Each structure stands twice: as structure tokens, then as C-alpha cells.
Amino acid sequence: MLIQTKNLKKIYTTEEVETTALNAIDLTIDQGEYVAIMGPSGCGKSTLLNIIGLIDNPSSGEYMFLGKNVADSSERKRAGLRKANIGFIFQSFNLIDELTVFENVELPLLYLGTSAGERKKRVNEVLENMALMPRKNHFPQQLSGGQQQRVAVARAVVARPKLILADEPTGNLDSTHGEEVMSLLGELHAGGTAIIMVTHSQAYAEYSQRIIYLFDGQIVSENIQKKFKL
Amino acid sequence: MIRLRGVTKSYSTGYVKTFVLRNIDLDIAEGEFLTVMGPSGAGKSTLLHILGMLDTPSEGEYHFDGQPVHTFSEKRLTEFHKHQIGFVFQSYHLIDDLTVYENLETPLLYKKIKASERKALVAEALDRFHMVAKKDLFPHQLSGGQQQRAAVARALITKPRVILADEPTGNLNSKEGKEIMGMFAELNAGGTTVVQVTHSEQNAAYGRRTIHLLDGWIQA
Numbered sequence: 001m002l003i004q005t006k007n008l009k010k011i012y013t014t015e016e017v018e019t020t021a022l023n024a025i026d027l028t029i030d031q032g033e034y035v036a037i038m039g040p041s042g043c044g045k046s047t048l049l050n051i052i053g054l055i056d057n058p059s060s061g062e063y064m065f066l067g068k069n070v071a072d073s074s075e076r077k078r079a080g081l082r083k084a085n086i087g088f089i090f091q092s093f094n095l096i097d098e099l100t101v102f103e104n105v106e107l108p109l110l111y112l113g114t115s116a117g118e119r120k121k122r123v124n125e126v127l128e129n130m131a132l133m134p135r136k137n138h139f140p141q142q143l144s145g146g147q148q149q150r151v152a153v154a155r156a157v158v159a160r161p162k163l164i165l166a167d168e169p170t171g172n173l174d175s176t177h178g179e180e181v182m183s184l185l186g187e188l189h190a191g192g193t194a195i196i197m198v199t200h201s202q203a204y205a206e207y208s209q210r211i212i213y214l215f216d217g218q219i220v221s222e223n224i225q226k227k228f229k230l
Numbered sequence: 231m232i233r234l235r236g237v238t239k240s241y242s243t244g245y246v247k248t249f250v251l252r253n254i255d256l257d258i259a260e261g262e263f264l265t266v267m268g269p270s271g272a273g274k275s276t277l278l279h280i281l282g283m284l285d286t287p288s289e290g291e292y293h294f295d296g297q298p299v300h301t302f303s304e305k306r307l308t309e310f311h312k313h314q315i316g317f318v319f320q321s322y323h324l325i326d327d328l329t330v331y332e333n334l335e336t337p338l339l340y341k342k343i344k345a346s347e348r349k350a351l352v353a354e355a356l357d358r359f360h361m362v363a364k365k366d367l368f369p370h371q372l373s374g375g376q377q378q379r380a381a382v383a384r385a386l387i388t389k390p391r392v393i394l395a396d397e398p399t400g401n402l403n404s405k406e407g408k409e410i411m412g413m414f415a416e417l418n419a420g421g422t423t424v425v426q427v428t429h430s431e432q433n434a435a436y437g438r439r440t441i442h443l444l445d446g447w448i449q450a
Contacts, residue, residue, distance in 0.1 A: 056371075096325065140323075142285070
């Protein structure tokens, strides 16, 4: 088992109001599973993804990641788990404009303390796989949106994480580049990586094995794909 | 410091040649605060990208500190860009799974800077941009203005000589916009050259000189 949440809640409190962003989420995700999360804007999808990705805390409830209860772990512990096990892909690519393509992809390995030689080897390998070698010395602003998202995917996978979290990864792309990112995710899943993807697109959600529907912070239904596309 | 002569940028599609910039002559002295204005499609962003060495002119000459940038190889352009230029964009481009501290630190990880000095530089930037209390937060836990402050702090942490800002307050409310502009003014007072592209007359007022672009031409 990769992830298990029990009665997970997230409540935002401002001076006057309490907003329940997530309510009693019970969710189990296995190693290597490919899950899509759908639901209208404001239903809690991104909050759930942030909590799963250990970049946000639940207000209450249990969260087990790789068998460890992490709901109340210190930031240092969570950072260690996050950097070693999770790769992130965001709608807005999240590349650093001051860094070249090579350096952007290298970043997760720097945080893991990987040796310089090994870093170079791994980054070149992943750039080769993603057909980005001719771009390795370019800056993000010199690339098209599709290329930027390929760089973001390369960065997410370079440390060979067990889990990829993708928040609307195709949201800023046209359909050709959207398909391209989806097929990259499909390949990663085929290679054994678990993927949790938030999407608005029913068509893209159907690439997954299981679709979870959120509404008002609650899981309202689940749909196990009979035959998932790859 | 910066000298453009006869800089033209054009794209050919089939038989049609589209001009984005036409015959631009422009001098920017060290320590200037220059504003570039003009309607959408006038060539403002292209000009900024050429100044920042992210794009190259189709014709013309670009000298930076007397060096002929227009003859540089791609590798040399990359190096030059990294050491001289800080770019600030309208959208924030922070990395959502890194804390504010880590986001600021990233450009330093690629330079041969000792850990202790890196720490000092990040601490100084956090202090200058009033982000000390936010250093362990993630971008989604910040307001838009705070995110842009962090992005500006990161763009400037390597102490570039030139700041190129493309609509830096475009996504901010007026109070947050003022804050960012105030920071540019402060950096400029300390000797950093600033070139900004903006639609806002208020932002232009922070600069000491304004040029107007229209259809790729500098208006007299």
C-alpha cells in the first residue's frame, strides 16, 4: 500500500468563517496505481493533492504514506519523504526561469545529494528519453508550452519517484501536446510508477485505472475503469 | 552599458515576412530606469527578450559593455544571460513543491557558492523582501503579492546588473503592485539598471525615461 487516509479533514479558518475544504476522506492507493481525481472547481481536488504530496497539512485525520503516519510529522521528515518519493507536475509547469533546461531537471537530484557524475548521467538520460537534448542549454522562456511541460515531466521523474502527482498537467496545453503528456504518464505507469492526476477532462481521466469524484470536499463516487487505455 | 543599432526582428512564414521590431537604435546607461510602453503586439516583449539574450535579432548589432552580443554563440549567450540579467515575469513561476526558502536558494545551487554563503544570501533576500516569516511556507500558502515578491527575490538573489521586468505587476492588486515597484526603485537607487515593460502610467512614473513602441518602431 502506498497511501491510506482515514477521516481526513481540512478546515480553513478566517476571522469569521470556517470553510471545510476536505471532509472525511477515506482513500487507499496502491503502489503503481493510476488514479484520476475529478470534480468541479473548489471541490478540494488540489487541496487533497497538496496533502497527499506533503506540501499541506490535514486539520485532522490519519495519513499513512508508505506505512508511516505523516499527518503530524515535522516538516523536515515530510521533506525527506517528499523529495525521495514524490515527483510533481503542475498546470503552470513550475520551471525556474533563471535556470537552463538541464539545471531545471537536475534540481531534485541536487536536493537528494546525488553525486555530480550520477546527476549528469541521469539528467542526460531523461532528456534523451523526452527528446529534449537539443534544448538542454535553453531557458524555459525560449521553449513552447508543450516543451516546457515535457521539461517539467522530466524533472518530476528524474529522481525515479514511487509516486507522480499531476495537477491539471494538460490545462495549459493544446490537444496535441496534451496527448503527448498523457502518453508520457502512461509510459511511467507502465514502468511501475503510481500516478495521481487531478483533471477536468473526462477523456484524460479515462487513461487512469480508477476515477475518484470529489464534490464539496467529499468523495461522492468512484469508478474503476474496466479497460484502461495506455 | 547597452547599445542596440539597427536591430530588426522578423519572422518568415511562406512568402510573408512579419516584422516585430524594426531598425531599433537604443542606448541604456548603467543605473538607468527605463520604461517601454506601447500597445499589445508592438514588440515590447520581443525587445525585452533580445535585451535579456533569450532571443536574437534577425539583423543589427547588440553591444553589452562594449562586447558584440550579436556575434556570441548560444553557449556564451547562456552564460552572459546568467551572470548579468535578472528577469521578472508577470506570472510567478515558483516551484510549488519547494518552500519559499528553497525557491530563493535554487539559482545559487548552480554556482560555486559555499553553503554558509548561500545561507547568508538567502537570509539577506528574505529580509529585504520582507519574507522572513514566510520562509518555510509553500507557494500555495502565500497571497499573489507574496508569491510575486518571492519570485522577484529569486530573480535578484544572484545580484544581476540588469533587471528586465515584463509587466511585473500585471497579476497584482494596486497595493501589491506598488510594493513591487517600490522594490525596483530601491534596487535602482542602489545602482541596478532596470528596464520594465508596462501598460500602466503609474508604473512608468517610477522610471526616469520612457520609450514608446508602435508596430515595431520606436516612436520619436
